[in-house]
Amino acid sequence: MSDELLTSLCAAVESSFEPEQVPWLARLVNQPSFTGERDDVETAAAIIDAKAEEIGLRRELVPDPSETYANHRVFSTPIVSDDTPAIALVGHCDTVYPRSMGFLKFHREPSSGDRIRGPGVLDMKSGLSVILFALQALARTVPDLFARLPVRFLCNTDEEVGSPSSRAMFGRFAAFTTKALVFEGGRDEDRIITARKGTGAFTLTVTGRAAHAGNDHAAGVNAIHALALIVPQIENLTDYEHGTTTNVGTIHGGVSKNTVPGEATCVIDVRVTHAAEAKRIQERLEKIVENPFFTVDPVPDRLKDVQVLLEGGMRRAPMKATSATQQLRREYERVAELVGLGVGEAPLQGGGSDGNFFAAHGITTIDGLGPYGKSMHSPDEWSSLQSLKRRTQALACLLADCER
Numbered sequence: 001m002s003d004e005l006l007t008s009l010c011a012a013v014e015s016s017f018e019p020e021q022v023p024w025l026a027r028l029v030n031q032p033s034f035t036g037e038r039d040d041v042e043t044a045a046a047i048i049d050a051k052a053e054e055i056g057l058r059r060e061l062v063p064d065p066s067e068t069y070a071n072h073r074v075f076s077t078p079i080v081s082d083d084t085p086a087i088a089l090v091g092h093c094d095t096v097y098p099r100s101m102g103f104l105k106f107h108r109e110p111s112s113g114d115r116i117r118g119p120g121v122l123d124m125k126s127g128l129s130v131i132l133f134a135l136q137a138l139a140r141t142v143p144d145l146f147a148r149l150p151v152r153f154l155c156n157t158d159e160e161v162g163s164p165s166s167r168a169m170f171g172r173f174a175a176f177t178t179k180a181l182v183f184e185g186g187r188d189e190d191r192i193i194t195a196r197k198g199t200g201a202f203t204l205t206v207t208g209r210a211a212h213a214g215n216d217h218a219a220g221v222n223a224i225h226a227l228a229l230i231v232p233q234i235e236n237l238t239d240y241e242h243g244t245t246t247n248v249g250t251i252h253g254g255v256s257k258n259t260v261p262g263e264a265t266c267v268i269d270v271r272v273t274h275a276a277e278a279k280r281i282q283e284r285l286e287k288i289v290e291n292p293f294f295t296v297d298p299v300p301d302r303l304k305d306v307q308v309l310l311e312g313g314m315r316r317a318p319m320k321a322t323s324a325t326q327q328l329r330r331e332y333e334r335v336a337e338l339v340g341l342g343v344g345e346a347p348l349q350g351g352g353s354d355g356n357f358f359a360a361h362g363i364t365t366i367d368g369l370g371p372y373g374k375s376m377h378s379p380d381e382w383s384s385l386q387s388l389k390r391r392t393q394a395l396a397c398l399l400a401d402c403e404r
Contacts, residue, residue: 220260
């Protein structure tokens with residue numbers, strides 16, 4: 001890339017940053033978009049729609065067949081048709097913050113002037129602004145280059161719950177994706193994510209028999225008791241040496257203290273670094289369904305009649321670093337360094353992202369290209385404005401360099 005083009009693109013981002021990008025981000029952050037509140041997410045997505053249209057992107061809506069989640073979006077540059085090979089820019093507009101939290105709105109910390117706070121400001125509404133305002137800088141500065149730049153921006157609305165309805169969208173476009181850039185929040189020292197664990201979510205339900213705890217206790221089969229004997233078996237599937245963790249995160253059961261509980265449920269989070277481990281966990285959980293107390297001796301007679309149901313499965317395959325991944329990381333780092341960002345590879349991430357879907361299809365994928373910040377998924381979530389600006393400049397320059 002010429003020094004002149006680099007300077008022009010960085011100047012375009014700089015000139016629009018305070019008057020346009022920061023206010024736009026504030027508007028998006030101030031619009032609640034908790035995954036489960038479909039209308040709110042649709043309203044937030046409409047803010048993205050309007051900006052994309054202003055830039056000159058074409059929009060395709062991808063509905064959730066169950067209508068549980070808001071419509072997913074695919075935005076494309078002018079040259080891209082349905083089957084055009086293109087770079088994928090990946091982000092999500094849903095958050096983990098329901099309205100009931102009464103969470104603080106977007107605001108800048110007066111003490112630093114750099115930190116911004118608000119629900120989803122790091123995960124990952126600021127990343128969405130990186131994508132849109134980098135494309136805007138290209139459209140305004142080098143419109144001819146923008147017109148022939150093959151880019152799709154995939155924005156889904158269910159990422160925070162594992163992308164159950166949008167994963168098919170990623171599968172559909174994988175065949176027409178040359179490389180994928182994911183704009184989850186940036187990591188320490190601006191290091192790029194090249195590897196993530198695979199993730200799974202299972203629900204295990206134990207059905208016993210309800211009864212009056214005082215008048216007819218012996219007739220009951222206590223589902224909570226049964227589940228309590230099963231939970232250690234699930235937890236013992238964790239194998240740190242192989243990078244595998246199983247976590248029983250929630251338990252629900254019973255209706256009152258004087259009723260023998262007829263049903264109890266637990267939700268299990270699974271993280272793996274290898275596909276073989278995903279297979280092992282799946283098989284062991286299925287064994288528990290077949291024989292819930294195979295490690296319990298003796299099994300209380302009254303629990304022998306319980307029924308166990310397992311639902312769910314592995315949601316994202318592990319994202320592995322490859323030689324092509326490292327090459328793409330270095331390409332990004334060349335422009336990142338020019339705009340003042342750090343370089344380097346982040347350690348393996350325990351959490352998955354939508355980048356896992358593209359990586360599973362063999363697409364070269366890097367992640368963590370959103371601005372730096374901390375405390376995502378908490379009321380203390382924050383993001384850096386300086387990092388936001390530099391990440392936007394880096395993406396604009398990278399796309400210009402890719403096209404050339």
